[in-house]
Amino acid sequence: MALYKYSQYLVVSQHESFDSIHGPGAIAPYSGIYRCEGCGYEIASITGAPLPPQNHHTHLISQGAIRWRMVVYAQHKT
Numbered sequence: 001m002a003l004y005k006y007s008q009y010l011v012v013s014q015h016e017s018f019d020s021i022h023g024p025g026a027i028a029p030y031s032g033i034y035r036c037e038g039c040g041y042e043i044a045s046i047t048g049a050p051l052p053p054q055n056h057h058t059h060l061i062s063q064g065a066i067r068w069r070m071v072v073y074a075q076h077k078t
């Protein structure tokens with residue numbers, strides 16, 4: 001689970017981008033922290049970079065396939 005110390009730097013969002021599930025090797029649509037739905041492993045990725053491949057980490061059969069969900073969006077000033 002992603003941790004933080006200073007709550008003033010995070011805002012709750014209901015944006016639909018947090019609902020999308022991405023397969024291994026999919027291109028990250030946003031920069032941020034992604035969490036594996038099966039085991040909870042977390043990684044940081046940047047927009048346009050591939051998410052880790054299937055062989056990045058192993059799962060028990062009960063954990064299912066590796067599936068990535070964005071849990072923290074890294075907002076950039078434009």
